Amino acid sequence: MRRHTRRVYNLCYRFTGNAAAAQDLSQDVFLRVYRTLRSYQPEYGAFATWLTSVTRNLLVDHYRRTRRDRLTDSIDETPQVDETHSTERTPHQQAEAVELSAQVQAGLSKLSPELREAVILRDLQGMEYGEIRKVLQVPEGTVKSRINRGRIELAKILQEMGVRPH
C-alpha cells in the first residue's frame, strides 16, 4: 500500500508541481481504483501499470480542469518545492539532491504535458517503453519520440535556468 501510495504521489507531484494538489489527486486515484477495480484484468498488464494508467488519466483531467487557472497565473512563477530525502546521504549531498530535485521540478513544469508525462514515466518512474505505451495508449515510436524530445527540451530549459550538470 505504501509503495503504491508513494508511486502515485510522486507521479502526481512531478506532474502538477503542487504538494496539496498531489495529495488530493492521490486520494482521487485510489478512490477511482477502488470503484473500477472490477475493470482491471491481469491481461492488461501489471497492477502497477494499471495504477499508473489510472493516475495519468486523472492527471490529464486535472490538467484540463485547471487550464484556465494556470493561464491567469504568472508564467514565471515556479512551484513551491518542499522535499525531504533519506538520511543516508550526508547533509551536503542531501542539500544538493533537494536542490537538483527542485530544479528538475521547475524545468518539468515548463514542458508541455505530453513531453512532461513521458519524461516522468521513463526517467523518474523508471518504466519500460512497453509499459509507457500502455499507459499513454500511443504507439511505441511516439513514446520514444516524446521521451527524446522531452529530455532535450528539459536539458535546454535547465541550461537556460543556469543549472549545470553535477
Place this chain on the structure above:
Amino acid sequence: MDWNCALTEDRLSDFLEGALASEEREACAAHASNCAACSEMLARVSGLIGEMHALKPLPEPNFLARRIVNNTLRARKRGSDLTSWSGWMALLWQPRFAMGIATVAVTIVILAHAAGPRLSQLTPADLNPVNLMRAGNRQAHLTYARGEKFVNDLRVVYEIRAMLATPEASQALPENQTSPSPDGKQPDTGQREERQFEQRREARMEQSGTVWAMLLASVGGSASHTANGSPL
C-alpha cells in the same frame, strides 16, 4: 554513413540507451566528436538522465496513506447504503424488509379480493376513465351513506337504552332518597339504614305471612279431605 545534427537530436535517446545499430552508433559518435553543439547536447542530456535516475522518490506525507484508507472505507460505506441500485437491493433483501413487503402484498391481495373489482368481470368499458370516475364517485357516496347509517343506528340504540333505563332510575330513586325529617333536618345515616332495614323486614314478613296463609289453606283443605274418608 552520413550523419548530421538533426539525426543526432532524433536518435539521441537511442544512442544514449545503446539502442542504435553498431554502424549508426559509430557514425553518431564520429559526428559528435567533430560537432561541439552535438557533443555538448549529448553530455547535457546524458547528465540529466543520470541525475533523474539517481533522484529518490519523494516521501509522501505521513497522513496520506491513512487518509486514503479512510476515504476508501467511507466510499465503501456510502456505496453499501443508498447511492447505488445494488445498495438498495441489498437493503430490501434483508429478512425483515422482505417479510414486511410480503405481508403488505398479501394484505393488499386479500383486501382487493374482498372489496375490489373482480378481474374476471372487468370489461374494456370499465377501464374507460369516465366509467372509472363514476365508479369511484359512486363508491365514495356509498361509503359515506353507510357511515351515516351506522351512526344513526347507533344513536337509535342509545336512545332506546336511555328510555329503558329511565323508569328504573325513577323507581330506584325513592328507595335511595330519604324524606326530610319533620323538623327540616336530614336524618343521619344510622337512622336511614335502620328505616330501610325495617321496611325490608316488614316486606319479608308480609311475603312470608302470605305464603303461610296459602300453606295453611292447602293443609286445611287436605285435612278435611282426609276426614271424609279418602286415603291420605
